[in-house]
Structures are given as C-alpha cells and as structure tokens.
Amino acid sequence: MSEFRYNPDIKVGDTVEVFIENQEDRKGQLILSHKKARASRSWERINAALENNEIIKGFIKCRTKGGMIVDVFGIEAFLPGSQIDVKPIRDYDVFVGKTMEFKVVKINEEFKNVVVSHKALIEAELEAQKREIISKLEKGQVLEGTVKNITTYGVFIDLGGVDGLIHITDLSWGRVKHPSEVVELDQKLNVVILDFDNEKKRIALGLKQLQPHPWDALDPDLKVGDKVKGRVVVMADYGAFLEVAPGVEGLIHVSEMSWSQHLRSAQDFLKEGDEIEAVVLTLDRNDRKMSLGIKQLKADPWENIETKYPIGSRHTAKVRNFTNFGVFVEIEEGVDGLIHISDLSWTKKIKHPSEFTQIGADIEVEVLQIDKDNRRLSLGHKQLEENPWDVFETIFTVGSVHEGTIVEMLDKGAVVALPYGVEGFATPKHLTKEDGSAAKVDEKLNFKVIEFNKDSKRIILSHSRTFEDDSRAERSTERRPKRAAAPRKQEEAPAAAGTTPLERTTLGDLEALAALKEKLSK
Numbered sequence: 001m002s003e004f005r006y007n008p009d010i011k012v013g014d015t016v017e018v019f020i021e022n023q024e025d026r027k028g029q030l031i032l033s034h035k036k037a038r039a040s041r042s043w044e045r046i047n048a049a050l051e052n053n054e055i056i057k058g059f060i061k062c063r064t065k066g067g068m069i070v071d072v073f074g075i076e077a078f079l080p081g082s083q084i085d086v087k088p089i090r091d092y093d094v095f096v097g098k099t100m101e102f103k104v105v106k107i108n109e110e111f112k113n114v115v116v117s118h119k120a121l122i123e124a125e126l127e128a129q130k131r132e133i134i135s136k137l138e139k140g141q142v143l144e145g146t147v148k149n150i151t152t153y154g155v156f157i158d159l160g161g162v163d164g165l166i167h168i169t170d171l172s173w174g175r176v177k178h179p180s181e182v183v184e185l186d187q188k189l190n191v192v193i194l195d196f197d198n199e200k201k202r203i204a205l206g207l208k209q210l211q212p213h214p215w216d217a218l219d220p221d222l223k224v225g226d227k228v229k230g231r232v233v234v235m236a237d238y239g240a241f242l243e244v245a246p247g248v249e250g251l252i253h254v255s256e257m258s259w260s261q262h263l264r265s266a267q268d269f270l271k272e273g274d275e276i277e278a279v280v281l282t283l284d285r286n287d288r289k290m291s292l293g294i295k296q297l298k299a300d301p302w303e304n305i306e307t308k309y310p311i312g313s314r315h316t317a318k319v320r321n322f323t324n325f326g327v328f329v330e331i332e333e334g335v336d337g338l339i340h341i342s343d344l345s346w347t348k349k350i351k352h353p354s355e356f357t358q359i360g361a362d363i364e365v366e367v368l369q370i371d372k373d374n375r376r377l378s379l380g381h382k383q384l385e386e387n388p389w390d391v392f393e394t395i396f397t398v399g400s401v402h403e404g405t406i407v408e409m410l411d412k413g414a415v416v417a418l419p420y421g422v423e424g425f426a427t428p429k430h431l432t433k434e435d436g437s438a439a440k441v442d443e444k445l446n447f448k449v450i451e452f453n454k455d456s457k458r459i460i461l462s463h464s465r466t467f468e469d470d471s472r473a474e475r476s477t478e479r480r481p482k483r484a485a486a487p488r489k490q491e492e493a494p495a496a497a498g499t500t501p502l503e504r505t506t507l508g509d510l511e512a513l514a515a516l517k518e519k520l521s522k
Contacts, residue, residue: 044076050105056100057101066509085119130162150180175241224281232272246292250278252291259333305372315364349415396424404424413428415423432463450462
C-alpha cells in the first residue's frame with residue numbers, strides 16, 4: 001500500500017503497471033512492485049510531460065532547504081518554495097503529505113534532477129482572470145482587497161486574482177515611515193484605483209484618497225501671524241517640517257529658526273519628534289503650503305539696538321569667523337559685528353586675525369558704529385586701552401637710541417622688537433654693523449630712531465647711525481682744539497721779540513675771536 005501513497009484515489013478496477021520481482025516466493029506467491037515499474041517508466045513519462053506541457057500528480061513527501069521533495073512517478077523531484085503558490089507561503093508544513101498537480105519545468109539528465117511547479121498551473125488561470133479583471137477596471141473605481149504582502153515601499157493588495165500596489169505615499173495623508181504602521185497582513189480594506197497599465201498589468205491603488213484631505217478640515221480662521229503647535233516629523237539641512245494637524249505640514253526654514261545670520265544646519269535647533277510652537281508666516285490653501293517660523297516668538301534684537309548697544313559701550317563677544325580683513329563676532333544671538341584687523345591692537349602688526357584670537361573664543365569689544373539697515377556693528381578691541389602711541393611719542397623721539405631685537409627679516413628690511421611691545425623697521429643699509437657685517441635675526445643691538453610717525457604708527461630705525469654719528473662727533477671735537485691753538489702762537493710771537501704790552505691782543509679780542517670760531521664751527 002505504501003507504493004500507492006502518491007495516488008490516494010486508487011480503486012478496485014484501476015489498471016496499473018507492475019514490475020515482477022519474483023515469480024514465486026516461499027509461499028508460492030508472485031511478488032510484484034508498482035514502485036519499480038513506475039521507476040523504470042518514470043524518466044520516459046517525465047520527459048514526455050515536459051515536452052507535452054502535461055499536468056501530472058505528485059505526492060509531497062517532506063520539507064527540504066528552499067522547498068519540498070515531491071514523489072513523481074517514483075522519482076524524487078524538487079518543488080521550490082516560490083513555485084508552490086502565487087501567494088507567499090508562510091507555513092510549508094501544511095503541504096507535507098498532500099497529493100497535488102504539478103508541471104515539470106526543468107530536467108537535468110546528467111544529475112537526474114527534476115524541478116516541478118504547482119504555481120505554473122494556476123498562473124495560466126490567473127492570467128486569464130487578470131485580463132478579464134483589468135478590462136473592467138476604471139480610474140476612481142473602489143474595490144475591496146486583501147493585504148497580500150508588505151514591503152518598505154508599499155503594500156500589495158489581492159483584488160481577487162490580480163494584484164495592485166498601494167505606494168507608501170498613498171497610504172495616508174500624514175507621513176508614514178513603514179507601511180506596517182497603517183495596514184497588516186491579510187487585512188481586508190477598500191482601495192481606489194489611481195491608474196493601471198493593460199500591457200504590464202500594473203495597477204496603482206490608493207488608500208488615503210478615500211479619506212477627506214486634511215487641508216479641507218483645517219481651521220478656516222487660521223491666518224498669517226497666528227501661533228500653531230505641532231510635532232517635527234522630518235528634518236533636513238535646510239529646515240524642518242512641522243505637522244500642525246494630521247496630514248497638514250508647514251516648513252520652518254533654517255533662516256526662520258534664529259535671528260542669527262550665521263549659516264547653520266536645522267539640526268542645531270530642532271530634532272525629529274520635538275513638540276514646539278511656531279508662527280504662521282505664509283499660508284496658501286490652494287496649493288496647500290504653509291511656512292512657519294520660531295524666531296518670531298522672540299523679539300528682534302535689532303529693534304532697540306541703539307539703546308541696548310550704544311556707541312562707546314563695551315561688551316563680551318564670541319568669535320564666529322575670520323576673514324583677511326577682520327574678525328566676525330556675535331555679541332548675542334542675532335547681533336553680529338566686525339572687528340577690523342586694524343582695530344585689534346595698537347602695537348602689533350597683525351597679518352591675519354588667527355594670529356590674535358581663535359574661533360569660539362571670547363573677546364572684549366567696544367561699539368564704534370551701528371549699521372541698522374545691514375544689521376551689523378563695527379567693533380573695536382584696541383579701543384579698550386588708551387592709545388600707547390601718545391606715550392611712545394615722548395619715548396621714541398628722533399635721535400634717541402634704544403635696544404631692540406631683530407624678529408623678522410624681509411626683502412625690504414627687518415622688523416625690530418623695541419621696549420614696551422612696539423615694533424620698528426630698519427632698511428638693509430641701516431642694518432650694517434661697525435665691522436661691516438649685516439645684522440641677523442634674533443640679534444640684540446642698539447638702534448637710533450630716525451623717523452617717528454604717530455598717525456601711521458611707524459618707527460624707522462638705524463643701527464648704523466649709532467656708531468656713524470658718534471664717529472662724526474669725535475672728528476668734530478678733534479678739529480676744535482687745533483683751530484683754537486693757532487691764535488695763541490701769534491699772540492706769543494711778538495712777546496718773544498720784546499714788544500711792549502700795548503701791542504699784545506686784548507682779552508676782548510680773544511673773546512670775539514672765540515665767538516667767531518664757534519660760529520664757523522657750527
């Protein structure tokens with residue numbers, strides 16, 4: 001009987017093939033085998049079934065990886081899980097022990113492998129059903145269907161022999177992260193036909209279209225300037241979408257999140273799921289668009305800028321950005337200012353602001369000018385201290401000598417660090433030392449001030465002048481005694497010849513001569 005499990009419908013009178021195993025056993029009986037008879041004929045029948053597209057019966061013996069093992073004509077054939085039914089199978093065990101009809105879809109003679117399909121039998125019937133169903137479809141038609149499969153991008157609905165897809169965007173007027181939030185498997189629901197393709201047999205369905213649009217139910221009294229509450233449903237770099245009612249969203253652009261003019265990401269202010277309040281900036285009921293703002297919930301800091309930050313007032317600001325010409329700082333959110341590079345220090349020559357401060361650091365400032373139209377303050381840092389050049393003018397007078405250190409060599413000369421944190425400049429010809437060699441970086445030498453300009457904050461120095469001027473002074477001093485000695489010899493000469501005292505040069509003559517000599521020397 002076990003050899004007939006594949007055919008539970010067998011009955012008395014049926015004709016079957018048998019294989020003679022033994023003509024007579026110990027009891028004198030003829031021993032037959034239906035299984036061996038089937039096996040000897042099986043490959044002929046299977047090849048014929050494949051060629052003739054014949055429907056055959058098979059007995060599902062057991063489960064295996066990826067499908068089932070089916071007894072067909074005594075041969076074990078493979079039934080892939082995807083070929084059991086047109087619907088996805090969630091429980092394979094219910095098919096074990098059943099006899100079903102199949103079609104042979106593949107034969108591998110070399111490896112003696114046979115692949116069968118039950119799905120192929122019903123697909124032909126389904127195709128006919130699909131054509132008939134699709135021919136009766138109309139856009140806008142409402143049908144009842146069953147949820148057949150759920151994917152990340154949508155839901156497949158069985159409309160009774162033909163499948164349609166509800167895209168995730170057509171499930172609800174509100175935002176849906178995954179279709180399983182709205183529907184579940186095997187759920188029956190009404191859907192509307194949005195579009196269909198006869199050739200490709202694709203049907204686009206909608207679920208949200210059967211519900212009234214949320215914008216139609218929006219409060220008719222809502223207007224620009226009103227405050228609304230909602231939940232942040234989507235975040236983007238340029239802004240956040242706030243759901244003020246199911247299916248009704250407004251965009252809060254990042255520029256409407258803060259009075260600050262610094263370009264930032266919306267994630268710096270909000271995150272998904274936040275429950276916040278906002279102000280309606282624009283409202284277009286026809287296009288169903290709304291823009292919102294949250295900075296409007298705070299007062300504009302520029303409205304009373306003159307009283308809050310008057311010219312001459314001092315404040316602590318935070319460094320936000322650098323440019324070649326200065327530092328952009330923020331005194332408070334929305335109140336920005338620029339410190340020009342020339343207003344950073346009285347004494348230091350700064351090539352780039354990064355030499356003086358760093359981004360994110362606090363810096364003390366004084367308000368110099370207010371530009372309300374462009375929402376920008378002109379600020380200064382050096383103005384917090386008195387101008388030291390007023391004092392330097394009395395210290396670094398022209399001709400004064402000071403000790404300095406060469407800190408930098410340039411093509412046109414050298415930068416010299418002087419006392420009190422001030423710097424001077426010396427050209428190459430003024431850097432020659434007394435032994436004829438040139439001064440080098442880090443050398444500490446005496447420098448004479450040859451030019452001082454308070455307005456341009458410039459001090460021109462010379463090391464060479466310190467010894468050249470001393471040498472000239474010594475030569476001038478040596479000449480003076482020689483010229484003074486000549487009149488004395490002339491005065492002494494007549495006395496030696498025995499002249500009378502009346503002929504000698506008087507004291508008054510000597511004084512006049514000395515005055516003339518002094519004048520000539522000068």
